[in-house]
Amino acid sequence: MWTPDDRVGMDSNEHEPAEGAAPPPPRASGIAGLSTPYRVVAALALGAIAVAACTHLAFVFLHVAPTNTLSKQHAQTIDGWIYPEFEQNWKLFAPNPLQQNIAVEARAEVRGPDGEVAATAWYDLSAEDARAIRHSLLPSHTRQNELRRAWDFFTGSHDENNEPNGDRGRLSEEYLRRIAVNRLAPRHPDGTLLRIQLRSATTAVPAPKWSTETTDTQTYYRELPWWTV
Template sequence: MDAYDKGVSARPQPAPPHASRVGIAALSFRYQLVAALALGTVALAACAHLAMVFLHVAPSNTVTKQHGQAIDEWIYPEFEQNWKLFAPNPLQQNISVQARAEVRTADGATRTTGWYDLSAHDGAAIDGNLLPSHTQQNELRRAWDFYVSSHDTENRPAGLRGDLSERYIRRIVVLRLDGENPGGRGAVIERVQVRSRTANVPPPEWSDEKIDTRPVFRELPWWSVTPDDVPLARATKVEVTAR
């Protein structure tokens, strides 16, 4: 190699285009535009959610009076705010949600199943699980709280959220019972009934407090199952009849 060749090879080579750029800047303009739109959408959704939560916990004002129903539909049931953990008298009861079904079997007969303790199933799934899912921990419990808070003791809706809470817990129950396959192969769930079992937590042995620990049941009326309540995979295979 002569001196000329050595001189040429020793020259610094030009950096490839965009070599010094990182992150979004390294993308082409088209992908930069897509990324900007995606980030803008996420930021807008986050701001909208924060605004809804703020209006939900804020004192009554002109906005909440005019758009209270829209705010409640956004918040309940997934984003409900409560302070039970820090209350002066925290919840000291064991509440389990149980359900049974009226099913039409493959041969056309109708029968009523026994009571399924859905809360016990969730508890068994959580026991010993270091990373239990949010569904196992909260879905059924929050659905029942939602129903109780929107109905009086006679199970009559106490506000605009009554119908929503009924549909929400009914669909959860239908989904859970469908997984149990009540009535055998080909059976169809036509109606469901839900009840709660509430028992006070017994005091510790060193306490002189006397508490009645006998369970109290709250039984809801039978609900007819509609096509919208049935899991999609199941709805494509069977015909649901509502009474």
């Protein structure tokens, strides 16, 4: 039973939920809470932003990366996108990634047990280091860097005529000579090393098969003078 007072505060369009009925689900937040037309518009807008962002990052990457076939082919398009608003004053690799294979080789003059002096063949020291570290789970730091850095030290402190530029040049000669002697002496336990000579064999990395770029892959040698041990 109810009385007229029970209707106070109730709207004629409101209905009390039936006992035991589940409450209506809460409205979803974000894009999921929008109606279908608005969800479509929001999805298209987000897709356009994602495409624009990826395109921009791709252009910036090609601009700061070392020159390659793709950046050469589309250089005008890339520059048109980058300049002037998105100009970059840095490069991904500085100054440029190495595009040459440089091997350090050595040979020696050895006096044998009979007193005869003979020159050995050239030994590819860089190839020996590569074989020692290839497939190794714990490659030697010395094998990876000693010879390479010694050669860089030498070339950076000598002119094109292999003349040293000050004390650092003479120090680099002593360092490189000591490395070569340590590598060659165990090969001739019955002989005596008299002199050693080193050289570099430089070969450009060939262009990929799909590239139209031509590369001179001839090996060029830089021979150092004979050094007395």
